[in-house]
Amino acid sequence: MSQMTQDELKALVGQAALAYVVPGEIVGVGTGSTVNKFIDALAALKDHIPGAVSSSEASTARLQALGIPVFEANTVGELAVYIDGADEIDPAGHMVKGGGAALTREKIVAAQSRRFVCIADESKVVRTLGAFPLPVEVIPMAAARIARQFAALGGDARVRLKDGVPLVTDNGQHILDVTGLQISDPLAFESQVNQWPGVVTVGVFAHQKADVCLLGTPGGVKTLTF
Ligand code: 5RP
16 A cells, blocks of 8 residues: 555545445535546446536536536535545644635535535645645635735735636636645634635635545545544
8 A cells, every 4th residue: 555646545535435425315526636536436326326516617527527417506405415625634624625726616515515525645634724825716806905915914825827817717716825824723714814805715614624534545544533
């Protein structure tokens, strides 16, 4: 096991997450390279579930390509489980997410789900959130002012670029990536930043934290419960 690559660890936890899919129930599906492994594994269960609610156009395309129906969030009720990756996870199950720019829809589907199962390799575990640049989805006209608000907290916010121009999210907005923060009280921080005009979603998932984390380690899958 010690020779496993990060990609193999992602495949391991993607496969392990199948145990949390409830037969007969629609599953909430996140976004990212780890979730892609989960989606690929989910194809084996497609005759046992009605389908999925997806957190991004990218995951929707991957699910549909594998023949897994995708439901619009408004057309279904509460989901049994939401399965997604993370950029960082702390010992209480609080996370930083949004490295794939899908944080808003991720938080929406997580909020619609009874249980959040995080799948990650052990490089994502941190004592305090903030080493990974914090993604924040913002209304473009508010970006400069929000960047100044982060500066007042000691952060350095930059508009995320793609091909030299601001990246546009699935929701038509921009992403700020904020470095230099130490998020010691994730619940309070998430509530605070969410109040700032023009913030669509802050990438701290403390109110929608993980209930379970399946962690890929050289020794196999470690299950953390919070
Ligand atoms: C996308 C996310 C992802 O869950 C996060 O970036 C982890 O991605 P990966 O599995 O590729 O490391 O929040 O917005």
